[in-house]
Amino acid sequence: MENAFNKIITIEQAMENFHDGMTIIFGGFGGIGSPPTIIDGLLEKGVKELTLIGNDTGFPHIGIGKIVSEGRAVKIIASHIGSNPVAGQLMTDGKLEVEFSPQGILAERIRAGGVGLGAILSDIGMDNEMVAGGKQRMLVEGKEYLVETALTGDVSIIFAKKADPYGNLIYDKSARNTNPLVAMAGNITIAEVEEIVSLGNLKPDEITTPGVFVDYIVPSKGVNWTWAWE
Amino acid sequence: MENAFNKIITIEQAMENFHDGMTIIFGGFGGIGSPPTIIDGLLEKGVKELTLIGNDTGFPHIGIGKIVSEGRAVKIIASHIGSNPVAGQLMTDGKLEVEFSPQGILAERIRAGGVGLGAILSDIGMDNEMVAGGKQRMLVEGKEYLVETALTGDVSIIFAKKADPYGNLIYDKSARNTNPLVAMAGNITIAEVEEIVSLGNLKPDEITTPGVFVDYIVPSKGVNWTWAWE
């Protein structure tokens, strides 16, 4: 495969972008659409004290759950942790700080960071202390809203079906989920992909994430966890 | 063509959704991707005192420009009117109120309306009176932003390449531009399309605007203006 943009790298090279204490934004929803090879690379490299931002904590041995279960994160911003009891236990034990954000608002906050906005104004969960606690409020045209701050991170890790050497991405079915949003939010974006095709092989109209947002492409070794439903 | 969702209608039926004094959000960028058949229908129906929201005023005889040039709008929210001198003259004569919004921020304001947010916080044009005048400001994490309010309208009019009977849409090349954003912002959304295909004919992965956002589908009679470059 030609590598004219120098974006195609090995998982080992990809790991050079990670270090202790950083903020990682991850794609995926219940583990589906989370990048298995990068997650394993992170576990192996042993990075710790991470702040994670993403939809949920997966399952104990699925998706980002593997990193959470190993105690590598000190904080997570997510919409729920219910499918990963280990995360709940770590939270209860005071070992994991959890900031809950309503799912769609979390998605919009990640997107807002990705498109260079400062915040969005939302009316979701305004009366709920867990959502609204400590947040600024603002009156716009007579209606009150919460100020939901944009989220960005040091590195975004995402999972896609196909990439070309420029990093143009298409996703597969519901594994798209938060990935196109997360793709924009990282200062560096690393896409794990099932297949790399030649430049010109993806139709310009069907590309979901333009390669502009993608710094590195890592070939996937495939999903190596057992799904909850199996 | 089967019409199981009762969304496919004639241009005459579509016109029943329009009346004087309403707010119309239109797709298109320099006329490209604006719906010619609906625009002609509006001219013919003679609706007036319209508030228009969209990227620009097109050219005098291209795109939404036709409606502006005929004096049917009392207000427009756009990012520029430079390609339509008639719009500039109407503005100078006090016959057309123009609210300018930076192009990408306008797109985000329309999107914000389309996804049910109240506003976005932007740092574009903060020192510029034409952008910032009269707008609220807000400090978020030590940085100041303008509060850019979300935009919605009574009806959105958009242009797409293909629709299925559910209103799932795909766009053609750069004629996509603001259309997927405008598609979400109207209380009613009417899509003019070049081709209607059977349900199941569009691949679920390649659909850009889910039919959920589309109320009506009108077959296009094709572009009936002469492009500026011709």
Add this chain to the structure above:
Amino acid sequence: MGLGIDVRNRIAKRAAEEIKNGMVVNLGIGIPSLVPNHLPDDINVMFHAENGITGMGPSPKKGEEDENLCNAGGFPVTVVSGASYCDSAISFGMIRRGRVDMTILGSLEVSENGDLANWIVPGKKVPGMGGAMELAQKAKKVIVLMNHVDKQGKPKIVKECSLPLTSARCVDLIITEMGVFEVTNNGLHLKEIFPPYSFEEIKTNTGCDFHW
């Protein structure tokens, strides 16, 4: 949940009657997931999953699961003709913009004015709200399917919820094994009683007053 499959199906069947042609409907887990089994064939409905599917179909056969095609709970589904995928932001955009006609979900408690408490048990379970708040607050119609009483036999339909609210004044209809309640501006209205339950039994097992 203590309810047999027959009773669960009866609740689901009654909920299915609320679905009209052309609707976009989001289904929660549990009893709501049984609703599609009870729809007449001539109804065009698009089931919405908040992870980014419009047009969910039935579960795949064993061995035909696709790991990249799952619902919001992480379980494999299929899609119908006319389905589409989108990212999570657009999926919730549909909800907040009022394009999702109905959400059918379970609950721990519902109050007489439609307050919904279905996401947290303090000191016990703090799973996070997921997409529940947005669905409860923004779906055009909110239908709750649940047991009439909890495991201890205590009413789940109450004057005021004891658990933290997911969203206030959002529920429109409650369907239990005993009957159907509508939430109105004047409080609860009992609309239907399911055999073999009596009016008196419903009264005894409901934690608030209601009209009928």
Add this chain to the structure above:
Amino acid sequence: MGLGIDVRNRIAKRAAEEIKNGMVVNLGIGIPSLVPNHLPDDINVMFHAENGITGMGPSPKKGEEDENLCNAGGFPVTVVSGASYCDSAISFGMIRRGRVDMTILGSLEVSENGDLANWIVPGKKVPGMGGAMELAQKAKKVIVLMNHVDKQGKPKIVKECSLPLTSARCVDLIITEMGVFEVTNNGLHLKEIFPPYSFEEIKTNTGCDFHW
């Protein structure tokens, strides 16, 4: 603008030298549109159009125009291998997120500290800002290509702009028919003089002090 095509091409050629492999570059109308003609073949660059194209190619042949494939000015273009389309919101997301490496645009005036005035002539022309503010404010590098003086022979590089600003302190490099200026924290630096102009001529026709 009073500059012959040879001079315009020289300015464009000099601008092209600023483009490095792998860059994403947005081009304004006028002289900037000539820049692609001067790029070496071995450079991979993606030209960005704010209406939603990444990977614009040259203009189509007469008769081969596609009405649905135009640049932000509304004129027909083509695309290169690896191009993609997106909606306008994402297109500007690229700009605001700092993913557009360079914008090359024209201007009415530029001040010694890099203020850009290129969008409005009060009382004369109020076309709106279009995407100029976002590009000026957020592209990683802003290069202005313009005549050194206006039609009346007055300097366009000035101490302070007399026209309303598009964006303050945003310009990094100015290329005119006379030479190349870099905007630094210490003010303007004259980096190159183009023949046949002399240092004195530049000094006379520039409305502010500069280092060299």
